Amino acid sequence: MSSDLTRKSAAQLGELIASGETSAVEVAQAHLDRIAAVDPEIKAFLHVNADGALEQARAVDARRAAGEELGPLAGVPIAHKDVFTTRDQPTTCGSRILEGWRPPYDATVTARLRAAGLVILGKTNMDEFAMGSSTENSAYGVTHNPWDPSRVPGGSSGGSSAAVAAYMAPLSTGTDTGGSIRQPAAVTGIVGTKPTYGGSSRYGVVAFASSLDSPGPFGRTVLDTALLHEAFAGHDPMDATSIDAPVPPVVEAARRADVDGLRVGVVREFGGEGYQAGVEQRFRETVELLESLGAKVTEVSCPHFAYALPAYYLIAPSEVSSNLARFDAMRYGLRLGDDGTRSAEEVMSLTREAGFGAEVKRRIMLGTFALSSGYYDAYYGQAQKVRTLINRDFDAAFEQVDVLVSPTTPTTAFPIGERADDPMAMYLADLCTIPSDLSGNAAISVPCGLSPEDGLPVGFQIMAPPLADDRLYRVGAAVEAAFTDRWGGPLLDTAPELGGAR
């Protein structure tokens, strides 16, 4: 029974726990056992919260026994990205500068997971301060892709994607600033959503680029992902950019799973040079599948998307240079060189030099450059204008179609080390995901098969207008249902066995 439990969906686990066929404690223990068996190989977790998880699970079982009415995910385990503050567990953001930090408060997302009765198994690895597409920028080592441990699990939320793909948790959290949920979901064969900007709270999310950061859910199925989305999204008075509107009906949409008559636009600019042939092939097949399910497919041009990547690498680092100024070695985090002779400024510079990794330093300096006088108009100012043009491309496209689609990322998972010290090559992983971050709309990645040349998962991206997150789940669930039927089971069933016993 125990090993079976890790194979169940979150929705199934919620039902099994609610009906009393199993307990939250039994489910938590099964996942902790799985983590003990396979995480030494995958390295998805920075911290495993074994005692705390069992305690939370016991509390859910007790509330159920007392006759309390609990939500659909009560007692279901979850892996939590280490960017979210947690009172009871360290929060490092993958950085030395926050090694061992115990935040004095919970992020709103963390608090809502607890309120929904989700059992937090631990904190997952990530690129330092969420800057990267591979988890190789973590100060605590790289996470391995369960499909092929010599490859990256994507990033920055690579610990969260690997944990779900390796059955260590049915659900996990992520944050998406340039693609950090959708790209890792794509390369590990799972589902990941970037909600509408402001649709999920940033309170207690260690800030990367505040105008872009969007917390969102991962799951193995579209319905599970929708259930988690609904559990933690929604208005938060603690976040000034939180949208004061109801959460779109994402769970209902995932159950509906129909695309008949839906207008689907294929983004013309996302294909061709730089795209792996197998990725393009699986993408085309998925578009044909949507047509066969009754969707009306047209091609749509978004000419300024070609400038989204350069605009992003000016806007995001500019916000980084400002946001990461808070790591000043004074009130929390690392402090080095404080020998009584050095000034605060010297201590700050030495601490930041030793506490930040290479990519974080690159981006801080790039942002400092883009914001400096004499360069501001030509770089940051111009990037903000390009952001307007990208918004207008989306507006024009969404007048013609209900959703836009593209490959999630141009290639399958790349080998560990291949792009580690080649920033421009690494940045290309986010080519197709960045426009939705710049415009703040909603987007999802769902698995659409294995690339024939390397047998690795390919992601299908669906983009919808702001606050139309439900459309992502309608289309995603329709694609999932049709493919599961065609493949005779979920894609993850074809993933290789990991070292641990199942």
Added chain:
Amino acid sequence: MSAITRDEVAHLARLSRLALGEEELDHLAGQLDDIISAVARVREVAADDIPPSSHALPLVNVFRADGIRPCLSREDALSQAPATEGDRFKVPRILDEEA
């Protein structure tokens, strides 16, 4: 022609409060030059009459009721400090010798 000189990169490091070593500076200078040359593509777009967007969606000012609510306790606020003295954060001297 390079987009940024090594001296300019050293200046950025000082502004960024990063005590970079010489080798690291050499390495970063080359990479930043590549990145800046690549992102300079935004300048190809004719956008003189286009308004800038600083945010994903239109921002509105947010007010809350001016009510009393609990905040972090002094103990919680100090609990993660690198150094404390009494009920305060202890920091290195904030003025340089010559100041």
